[in-house]
Amino acid sequence: MNLIDEWPERDRPWAARYMVVVSRPEVSSAAIDARARELISALREADAPADVLFGDPGEIAEEDVRVLGTNEEAVSASEGGGPRQGLSFIGTALTFLGVSSALVMLTRGVWQIDVELGPLCIVLGILGVSIAANLAWTLFVAGSTGWTLVVGAGGLAYMAGCIWLAAAVGPGYLLIAGVPLWALMIGMALPGVLVLLVARLVPRRPLRSAWADDEWLRRFRGAMRSQGVYGDVAREHERSVRAGIDEGEGGYYVEFGHPVVFARSLAVDDNRAAIRRWRWSSSFQVAVPLLMCVLISFSESFGAWRSPAMIFLFVSGIVTAYTSWRHRPAEQKR
Amino acid sequence: MSLAAWQRTSLPMLILSVLESQPRHGYGVSQALVEVGLQPIKGAQLYPTLVKLEADGAISATWEPAASGPARKVYSISGPGREQLATLRLEWENFSKAARALGV
Numbered sequence: 001m002n003l004i005d006e007w008p009e010r011d012r013p014w015a016a017r018y019m020v021v022v023s024r025p026e027v028s029s030a031a032i033d034a035r036a037r038e039l040i041s042a043l044r045e046a047d048a049p050a051d052v053l054f055g056d057p058g059e060i061a062e063e064d065v066r067v068l069g070t071n072e073e074a075v076s077a078s079e080g081g082g083p084r085q086g087l088s089f090i091g092t093a094l095t096f097l098g099v100s101s102a103l104v105m106l107t108r109g110v111w112q113i114d115v116e117l118g119p120l121c122i123v124l125g126i127l128g129v130s131i132a133a134n135l136a137w138t139l140f141v142a143g144s145t146g147w148t149l150v151v152g153a154g155g156l157a158y159m160a161g162c163i164w165l166a167a168a169v170g171p172g173y174l175l176i177a178g179v180p181l182w183a184l185m186i187g188m189a190l191p192g193v194l195v196l197l198v199a200r201l202v203p204r205r206p207l208r209s210a211w212a213d214d215e216w217l218r219r220f221r222g223a224m225r226s227q228g229v230y231g232d233v234a235r236e237h238e239r240s241v242r243a244g245i246d247e248g249e250g251g252y253y254v255e256f257g258h259p260v261v262f263a264r265s266l267a268v269d270d271n272r273a274a275i276r277r278w279r280w281s282s283s284f285q286v287a288v289p290l291l292m293c294v295l296i297s298f299s300e301s302f303g304a305w306r307s308p309a310m311i312f313l314f315v316s317g318i319v320t321a322y323t324s325w326r327h328r329p330a331e332q333k334r
Numbered sequence: 335m336s337l338a339a340w341q342r343t344s345l346p347m348l349i350l351s352v353l354e355s356q357p358r359h360g361y362g363v364s365q366a367l368v369e370v371g372l373q374p375i376k377g378a379q380l381y382p383t384l385v386k387l388e389a390d391g392a393i394s395a396t397w398e399p400a401a402s403g404p405a406r407k408v409y410s411i412s413g414p415g416r417e418q419l420a421t422l423r424l425e426w427e428n429f430s431k432a433a434r435a436l437g438v
Binding site for chain 1: 360376
């Protein structure tokens with residue numbers, strides 16, 4: 001039975017709003033379930049509507065996030081938290097890319113397509129570089145800076161190879177004639193869906209608990225970088241941590257716990273890092289729709305859908321920029 | 335709630351109280367808590383709290399060379415930190431008084 005069905009009928013809109021706000025990466029689903037059951041039994045005992053008994057659902061959910069949220073859960077649930085989370089992230093990105101490309105093909109109104117080797121190389125290049133970019137991001141979030149660079153460079157080299165091959169082959173090298181559009185659309189969505197299916201099969205593992213000191217420090221440095229901590233502050237943290245380990249007993253993991261969790265616990269209250277993280281995410285969220293808008297303006301693929309698509313993407317970018325600006329972290333003077 | 339949980343919740347007040355008498359390094363803060371019957375605190379909890387107190391201006395930190403081994407970071411309470419401690423103590427006393435009135 002769905003948990004939302006256990007709420008009294010009249011309180012379901014309240015419950016839905018509460019669940020939306022409380023469902024954050026740092027709050028585990030077990031903690032949300034337990035808290036929701038507490039609220040439901042309180043409602044049954046009091047026999048009063050939720051808004052009368054608890055007040056605003058957003059406010060109580062925010063308070064619950066503060067109490068129930070942990071850095072361990074946030075790191076564990078992030079795309080860098082393990083193979084399952086990483087694969088889910090990559091699969092979602094690929095599915096989005098595949099489905100949106102398939103929809104673009106649909107707008108052309110052509111139902112059979114000749115597959116040529118040159119364009120296929122470019123498509124495979126884009127697929128490969130997308131996988132590499134998403135994998136590099138999961139490694140960056142997990143604090144593995146070295147591997148991030150290796151995978152990023154590998155992806156770019158692969159893309160360059162595909163472009164070179166496409167240029168060498170040239171246009172007109174026909175592989176298969178008259179492939180039905182539906183088959184191509186399935187082919188485009190398939191890689192992402194397959195990765196998502198594999199992610200489902202991989203069990204979610206607890207965070208790693210065995211660390212050599214050198215590796216712990218490397219991950220800690222990388223994780224601070226991915227959390228937006230400035231170099232001077234990160235160096236000061238590292239120096240303090242090194243001094244702390246000389247004073248205490250045991251290794252870095254014993255004293256400070258998981259390196260990414262520890263880095264996050266330091267970065268959460270770091271105002272400069274918060275502003276930097278906001279800049280990164282806002283720039284990305286605004287740049288992507290605007291860039292797509294520009295690319296579509298040069299494309300002939302969209303037919304009659306070109307102008308509506310451009311307007312939609314442009315408005316999305318502007319609305320995101322406005323919303324993001326309104327939620328920017330305040331700069332604190334020290 | 336366990337002693338460790340109470341300690342975690344009231345950690346900023348405990349740290350400021352320890353630093354009120356004299357400046358200490360991180361391990362020294364943990365040792366001072368153990369000396370009065372509290373539990374030792376791992377760096378995972380202690381250090382982020384010290385960083386936050388420092389960012390809030392409640393404490394300041396300086397590096398001091400150690401007699402042997404690497405330099406140590408020594409924390410001292412500041413003027414705003416003493417004000418913050420007074421406020422926290424007042425809140426704690428009010429809470430304790432109310433709890434005692436309930437027979438706790």
